[in-house]
Ligand SMILES: Cc1cc2nc3c(=O)[nH]c(=O)nc-3n(C[C@H](O)[C@H](O)[C@H](O)COP(=O)(O)OP(=O)(O)OC[C@H]3O[C@@H](n4cnc5c(N)ncnc54)[C@H](O)[C@@H]3O)c2cc1C
């Protein structure tokens with residue numbers, strides 16, 4: 001399992017991460033980011049891609 | 064076999080290339096040569112948080128990944144020339160770096176104003192962390208700040224300086240700030256938001272001279288006016304960092320011309336198979352729009368182009384049979400852009416600057432809104448304030 005952490009004081013809800021890892025990140029009906037904090041190891045590449053595209057560099061994998 | 068990859072430019076594009084090379088299975092040596100002393104960091108905060116707070120390199124640095132722990136970083140060092148005969152790069156210390164693949168990721172530097180009496184303290188431009196730290200020290204409450212150039216960076220700095228209590232004037236050479244990318248209606252609304260925060264605009268104007276003894280004290284405008292100035296910030300576009308490539312055969316007419324596999328093209332139009340360019344400095348055609356090669360100064364492009372180049376390089380150096388089909392693949396990254404000014408968060412997809420028609424399609428330009436950008440019949444971009452899910456839904460139209 002990998003633990004995902006989004007620094008909500010940085011996140012501006014741009015939703016770029018949603019395109020890269022749709023099973024982990026989503027925008028809710030208020031256009032705010034929601035995410036799943038625990039992910040399967042098979043999601044690592046997608047989560048790293050989400051980290052790469054996050055304009056606020058708000059996403060981290062906590063090892 | 065030892066097939067070294069040399070990457071020049073230690074910023075986002077260079078870092079993402081190294082990471083992606085590992086992800087695509089390239090296990091050989093990687094050297095990254097970078098002129099700045101710092102390891103790669105994120106530039107967008109430079110015009111925002113870094114000017115407003117005591118932010119250190121650590122706070123804006125990209126996190127390092129285990130896969131790239133063995134990269135050879137040569138920092139605080141400039142690449143000065145390339146020998147295409149022997150496939151080597153020489154750096155400013157005289158060291159020679161042999162390469163099997165060379166990746167050009169040297170980005171841009173700010174264009175500076177060429178002014179009479181220009182050799183004065185208090186003049187700034189913003190591209191690096193050190194630039195931002197120097198500028199921050201001068202943005203004190205009450206300071207008279209003049210920003211030349213009302214593009215995104217100029218306007219972001221204006222917003223940050225206004226919030227810090229500076230007295231801000233923006234001198235811009237068209238009718239509204241950010242007019243060319245945004246279009247009249249949205250640009251005018253952004254101007255009003257700035258004016259409500261106390262920012263003054265001198266539009267369709269330019270700066271023609273400066274007065275001061277050791278520091279700038281006054282800026283002269285082309286309509287004959289002079290305005291008080293403690294800090295002058297020049298945000299008037301950029302130059303490509305390609306001087307170090309001048310002795311090569313590469314087409315350097317505007318940045319580095321590359322094909323859809325990010326391979327450099329020579330002035331005679333042939334592909335140079337072991338030299339690649341990525342990021343702000345790379346000029347490539349994007350079939351989403353047309354076949355005209357352009358440089359794209361949007362934050363997501365270094366990452367997209369780095370991944371593309373790395374996939375091709377890894378296949379090439381690993382002698383992977385997929386290489387031939389890989390280089391034939393189309394490369395169609397969707398440009399994405401954002402800008403934060405006060406509490407306004409603009410988000411855009413596509414290439415707004417290509418549009419000849421801009422239409423409000425949702426919301427209200429004084430509040431949350433979405434604009435479509437068309438060139439003739441074709442949708443070329445979308446830009447919104449708020450209304451994220453509407454803006455997001457457009458991205459699929461470009462894929
Ligand atoms: C202040 C600021 C704010 C921005 N805000 C936004 C924003 O809000 N949204 C957005 O979408 N984009 C924004 N951008 C644009 C975005 O940051 C760039 O597109 C991105 O940084 C480009 O990355 P790059 O790796 O291609 O080039 P760069 O980041 O420019 O890196 C090039 C590196 O190469 C080095 N170099 C140059 N010549 C040599 C040489 N001869 N030898 C060795 N090293 C060399 C340079 O020192 C530099 O470190 C902003 C840019 C700036 C400057």
Ligand code: SF4
Nearest residue numbers: 011012014015017054
């Ligand atoms: S990409 Fe980053 S800023 Fe955007 S919603 Fe995801 S975490 Fe937030």
